[in-house]
Amino acid sequence: MKKFKILSLIFVVVLFVFSACEKIDPPYKEDGGDHGGGGDTVVKNVLLEDYTGHTCVNCPTAAALAHDLKHLYGDRLIVIAVHAGYFAKPHPGIFENDYTTEAGDVWNLYFGFQNYPSGMVNRVPNSPGDYIVVKDKWGLKISEEMDKEAEANMSINNSFANGKVTIDISAEFIKPMTSTYSLMVCITEDSIVSAQQNGNPDVGETPVINDYVFMHMMRGAVNGAWGENIFGNTIEVGKKYTQQYQYPITGVPENSHVVAYIYDNETKSVVQVVEEPVK
Secondary structure (H helix, E strand, O other): OHHHHHHHHHHHHHHHHHHHHHOOOOOOOOOOOOOOOOOOOOOOOEEEEEEEOOOOOOHHHHHHHHHHHHHHHHHHEEEEEEEOOHHHOOOOOOOOOOOOOHHHHHHHHHOOOOOOOEEEEOOOOOEOOEOOEOHHHHHHHHHHHHOOOOOEEEEEEEEEEOOEEEEEEEEEEOOOOOOOEEEEEEEEEOOEEEEEEOOOOOOOOOOEEEEEEEOOEEEEEOOOOOOEOOOOOOOOOOOOEEEEEEEEOOOOHHHEEEEEEEEEOOOOOEEEEEEEEOO
């Protein structure tokens, strides 16, 4: 009888462990180690761009997904919500605010966005010229990118005074690279409250959320829509590349972030991305 009780207890424990494991849905990756901004271990961070608009009824659902992915991956996932295209146009009344940016309009046209919400993950093409990823595949694409080894390390140091942020960026390639690369720097802002059309009652009121909270909103490009090549035509592994910018913050500094990334000039794919609060 005693032996039977022990075996029964072991069976229950094993059953519990396997049941717990089955609750984890792929793709899942623990957020750990360094986040691409210093330390002994450099990991590849991932940029998720969510192309959206305040009259897009399906966009709040995509934003909720981006929020969940950000919560899952932490600092390794950087999100930019790019307001561009038809649904981002301002209209008289509660949708009068213009959240578009020059850079966002350029990207929207270049990458060929026509359906919203849609996005890009590290701007990695699915096939030549096809960069767009539907929201239901964001998680899988992010997981695939995070499995890749880091090729560069980056850090941002910000200081804020007199309405301007001074941005000091340091970058270092840790692997031999064969293309040419550019540095892109932009500003995002959280906690912007405004009206948003919505067709999903699970994420808020329908048909309009009057006090919708916009997060990760693209607010401006610091160094143009395509950034600049500060690295030259030949990459030196281990060399510290540095650049400083100043940029006026028109939103709330405490809610604003600097996002910087290195991308391949030929493929447009993001090599490394980091984010740091303005203050």
